[in-house]
Amino acid sequence: MDAESQKEHLKAYGITYWVLEKQQKVKWLLNYxxxxxxxxxxPEIQKECQIRGVxxxxxxxxxxxxxxxDISSPSKNMDAVVLEKAPKIxxxxxxxxxxxxxxxxxxxxxAEIPYTVIYDEEVLGDQLILYxxxxxxxxxxTGQYGKFYRAYRSAPWYIEEKNKAEALAAKLxxxxxxxxxxxxxxxxxxxxxxxxxxxxxxxxxxSFDIALxxxxxxxxxPMFDGDPSEPGYQSKIDYNKTFAFKxxxxxxxxxxxxxxSIDMTEKRRVSKESDYFTLMDYSAKWDPIPxxxxxxxxxxxxxxxxxxTSFDPDEIKSNVLVMGENKTNGEARYIHGIKGKGxxxxxxxxxxxxxxxxxxxxxxxxxxxxxSPGYRLILxxxxxxxxxxxxxxx
Numbered sequence: 107m108d109a110e111s112q113k114e115h116l117k118a119y120g121i122t123y124w125v126l127e128k129q130q131k132v133k134w135l136l137n138y139x140x141x142x143x144x145x146x147x148x149p150e151i152q153k154e155c156q157i158r159g160v161x162x163x164x165x166x167x168x169x170x171x172x173x174x175x176d177i178s179s180p181s182k183n184m185d186a187v188v189l190e191k192a193p194k195i196x197x198x199x200x201x202x203x204x205x206x207x208x209x210x211x212x213x214x215x216x217a218e219i220p221y222t223v224i225y226d227e228e229v230l231g232d233q234l235i236l237y238x239x240x241x242x243x244x245x246x247x248t249g250q251y252g253k254f255y256r257a258y259r260s261a262p263w264y265i266e267e268k269n270k271a272e273a274l275a276a277k278l279x280x281x282x283x284x285x286x287x288x289x290x291x292x293x294x295x296x297x298x299x300x301x302x303x304x305x306x307x308x309x310x311x312x313s314f315d316i317a318l319x320x321x322x323x324x325x326x327x328p329m330f331d332g333d334p335s336e337p338g339y340q341s342k343i344d345y346n347k348t349f350a351f352k353x354x355x356x357x358x359x360x361x362x363x364x365x366x367s368i369d370m371t372e373k374r375r376v377s378k379e380s381d382y383f384t385l386m387d388y389s390a391k392w393d394p395i396p397x398x399x400x401x402x403x404x405x406x407x408x409x410x411x412x413x414x415t416s417f418d419p420d421e422i423k424s425n426v427l428v429m430g431e432n433k434t435n436g437e438a439r440y441i442h443g444i445k446g447k448g449x450x451x452x453x454x455x456x457x458x459x460x461x462x463x464x465x466x467x468x469x470x471x472x473x474x475x476x477x478s479p480g481y482r483l484i485l486x487x488x489x490x491x492x493x494x495x496x497x498x499x500x
Contacts, residue, residue, distance in 0.1 A: 141401030167195025299446030
């Protein structure tokens with residue numbers, strides 16, 4: 107999985123998932139040649155790699171032992187993690203959305219990793235327990251319809267989305283979309299606390315935490331929910347209820363395409379040409395989780411924008427790991443934390459290979475980006491729940 111040897115980094119994750127589906131174990135060789143996968147040799151696996159265009163090497167048993175011995179050396183920042191079972195994957199997304207509306211569904215489709223689309227009815231019906239891994243599509247959990255009001259309030263798609271959201275909330279017994287989305291966010295919170303893995307990108311990251319922090323507080327203006335927001339609602343925000351963020355200031359104006367001070371989009375002072383973020387280097391033997399999540403063939407990842415592009419590090423809780431940062435702009439791009447028995451990862455931006463994605467832009471063709479380091483980070487998270495849980499050394 108290093109830069110020189112692999113023609114199809116993204117599809118290699120699909121091969122790994124396919125092998126796990128066949129009840130065969132795979133070793134993920136952390137920090138060894140870009141985070142390579144060691145799997146049993148068989149004509150069937152070789153043929154599948156050839157069909158999908160994935161580069162592979164066949165090695166002898168003695169060579170395998172030599173590699174594993176080398177990796178286990180205390181002097182080497184490497185480790186071999188056993189992947190045991192193919193995780194069941196759910197994508198939280200409106201049913202009408204096309205796969206290319208979202209980077210995760212796009213890369214899962216490209217890598218040929220199966221997933222199930224679920225939405226509010228399934229979440230509120232306690233179906234999350236059927237899945238090991240949950241991705242939050244670019245959702246707005248605050249009930250403000252993505253803060254698209256100023257630019258798109260007259261657009262047919264915006265009106266239709268608003269009508270559909272209101273109809274679904276009413277069908278589920280809610281007076282307001284914001285109240286329904288809060289209950290969805292709380293179900294997802296409970297899923298993570300119970301041991302689930304949740305991955306979110308773009309606006310699903312901060313709007314999820316904002317919704318939890320504003321439980322019981324009306325932060326929506328009349329064009330969103332039919333009545334005014336509560337006076338002085340900022341002082342009623344409870345940061346203890348969030349996963350990742352603290353001390354943020356909400357954006358009050360419905361005419362501003364922004365949720366809060368968490369996002370750095372408007373505070374960015376970096377050109378497209380110099381917009382890169384750096385992945386942190388962790389101890390593979392002592393910190394296997396962040397090491398897994400940062401496996402790549404490069405430590406420098408091309409930046410990309412979204413409604414929520416990146417996170418203000420001053421507003422990230424101290425127990426949350428910043429795994430990727432743009433030091434030039436002083437912003438966090440890729441963060442991870444533990445909640446109860448489960449885990450969450452928040453990844454800023456919309457599409458790792460579409461720098462400034464706008465409504466109506468053409469979809470990204472991942473066949474043109476088969477070695478995308480930005481997309482590899484998503485797939486690291488997909489495979490992470492397959493890892494055999496080791497007892498902590500402390």
